[in-house]
Amino acid sequence: MVVFCPKCKPASAPCGRFDRKEKAVFVIGVAWACEKEFIGAPRKPEEPDAMNGLWTPQEMSRFQCFSANPLDRQAALRSKPGSMAAFANQEDVVFVLASGGHFVFQKISEKMTCFLSRSSLERFLPVSDEHIFLGLDDARNRRPVFAVQLMQNPETLMEAVFADPQYELIPLRQAAVQQRVSHEDFGVLAQANALLNWHYTHPRCARCGGDTKMAEGGYRRDCVACDAQHFPRTDPCVIMLIQNERGEALLGRPHNLPENLFTTLAGFVEPGETFEDAVRRETFEESGIRVGEVRYVASQPWPFPSNIMMGFHGKAITTQLNVDYEEMFDCRWFDRSEVEKMLSGTAETGLFCPPEISIAHQLIRLYVQGY
Ligand SMILES: [Zn+2]
Known part of the structure; x- marks a missing residue:
């Protein structure tokens, strides 16, 4: 083996x-x-x-980037009066600071961290109790962790960061590819990025258009006009490696991906649909291939901005492609040896597969292993 x-x-x-x-x-x-x-x-x-x-x-999910998160979210305390302010005022409190999907990283003794102390945060903006409570860090003496977004003027944050060489402002995806911090820290950043983006994009009430304000430590927004309560959303997507009876894998390239990059098919789950049926529908819509048996493999939070990727392997019951070229640049069957080279970046064709941070990479890797 x-x-x-x-x-x-x-x-x-x-x-x-x-x-x-x-x-x-x-x-x-x-x-x-x-x-x-x-x-x-x-x-x-x-x-x-x-x-x-x-x-x-x-579980296999633990191996995905953005999937491991050491925080105890303490959901029951979010509504307890004064608890968020008490955590924010603890001496060992730390903050992750972002602006537009970019996070501030600090270099301390040649190591990078995404967790800023109170004094570090105050270099960029004042501390308040309006920040988003992420949880207590079980890996670091249960210190409180908050997320902060500088929405008003990202340029101000950039200027402040660039003025001090111990800080860097890095897009989350780039930081993940470069593994700037530990595997478990990226789980915290995924949680932070999804929540920060939700607050940024939901200043108004979806029911009446009134202003909303943060509640429950950042896990709810309440309308000041009609009292409607709004909760953070997570959008479910299916992502699937489909094999045919010859053992070939179905990979495609949507128009928005780089040239020569082939990956697993994927798509959003629609209302009133199971994950398994979403796998079958999306595969048929994009490639014309009918899928029979579908098997769950792993999931991955994908905080760009707030998806949960549900990874599957599936068996094709047809092989004749009928590609939707409106959505896909290309879609093909690849044999296992070819996919192995694409995954390792050694294919003579120049074709390659997504990097390790994506669940697509792991689904393809498992296929290469004979899963
Ligand atoms: Zn309202």
Whole structure:
């Protein structure tokens, strides 16, 4: 059996971080991980999960970027009078600061962090109790973590950041690709980015058009005119690797993706639709391929701005393509060896697959492994 590390290069092209005998641990029967090198890798089943003190199964979802989040969200305290202000005034409180999807990172002793102390935040704007409460950090002595967005004037934030070399303002997606902080910190940033974007785009009441104000620590907005309550939205998407009976994978390139990049098909779940039927409908609409059996693999929060990606593998029951060229630039069947080269960036054709931060990469990697 050929095994691959979800983090490193395939075992067939060792990168020095993969040691099947000593470091590898088995994950839900289909993949292996470098126990020491991959942050967020599975722990032994009998050990408590360090992320929340409880034992939880090591689901494949934990391996996705933006999926591991050590915060205890303390939902019950959000409505307790004074609790948010008390957390904001704690000495060890930290903040993530963003503007337009860019986050402020601070370099401390050659390491990058996305968590700013009170004094660091006050370099950019005053601390108030109107910030979004993300939770208590179980990985760091349960210190409170808040998210802050400088909406009024992003240029002001840029000027302040660029004036001090210990700070950088980096788009979240770029920071993830470059792995500027730990695997678990990106889970916090995903939570922050989705919430910050929701507040930024929902200043008005959808019912009456009146002004809304933040409530419940940032997990609700209340209309000041009609008292309607509005809650953060998460948009479900399906993303799927479809195989035909010859073992070939269906990959496509929507018009908005870079040239030569082929990835799994994907689309939004519609009202009144199961995830499985969304997989079948989206695949048929984009490629003309009918899908039978559908199997759930993993999920991934995708905070651009607020999607939850539900990853599936599915079996095609037809093979004749009928591509929707309005939506897709191209859509093709690829055999396993070709996909393996595309995934590792060694295809003679120059075609390649998405980077590791996306669940598409993991779905394709599992396919290459024979899943
Ligand atoms: Zn209203």
